[in-house]
Amino acid sequence: MIDHSPDGKAVELWLRSFDPMTAGPAHDRALEFVDRLETRDSIDSVRVGVWGRAFQRTDRVRSIPQLERIETTIASFETWADRTGRQLEPFFRMRHVESKLTGETFEICRLPSIALAEYRGGNVVHVAPSRDGDRTIDVLDRLEALVCGEATDPTLAFDDSSDRSADEQPRRYRRGYPR
Structure with missing residues (x-):
């Protein structure tokens, strides 16, 4: 559970799989970093979640708790990206699909094999992988x-000396996911 207290600082790591054939050394390294983060006094909670390669964004998501959690997480990442001017693409990809048989249209969200979210008071303050202009923020580098x-970035770091909260940061345009 992510700490929602006003000053709670949390880290959430998302992995596509624990299957040893697909997880690879990046997952092992990320989990080692997470183990080390759990011992730091500056972080109140650490969580590891598992998601698949992609999921369909439909109303049915609300009836499946794990998918609802993933949908809520992705929506919070999108809100963070809108607020900070960061880009989640190409790491999180949205694709519109139209069934030629039924005529139904829906959205597929492709998820990265590894992702990291940082929270302060239950609000997202950083997501990796992401892009800041031409700079890519890598999960392992961030961990x-x-x-x-x-x-050290005051909007992203768990540093109590930060002068501005994430909500006070300037807004920049980003190409968003259609909803």
Whole structure:
């Protein structure tokens, strides 16, 4: 559970699978970093979630708790990206599909094999992978920066000396996912 207290700081790692044939060394390294983060006093909670390769965004999502959690998580990532001017594409891909048999249209969200979210007071303050202009924020690089205490961006770091909250950061345009 993500800490929703006003000052609660949390990290959530999402992995596509624990299958040893598909997980690979990046997952192992990420889990090692998460283990190290759990021992840091500056972080109140750490959570690891598992998601699939993709899911269909439909009203049925609400009837399946795991899919509803993933949908809610992705929506919070999109809100964060809108607020901060970061881009989630191409890591999180949305695709519109139209069935030629039924004429039904729906949206498929393709998920990355590994993702990281940082929360303060239950609000997303950082997502990786993401892009900031031409710069890609990689999950393993971000985890390493958190573990080493080198995450210095005040909107992203778990640093109590931050002068501005994530909500006070300037808004920049980003190409968003259609909803």
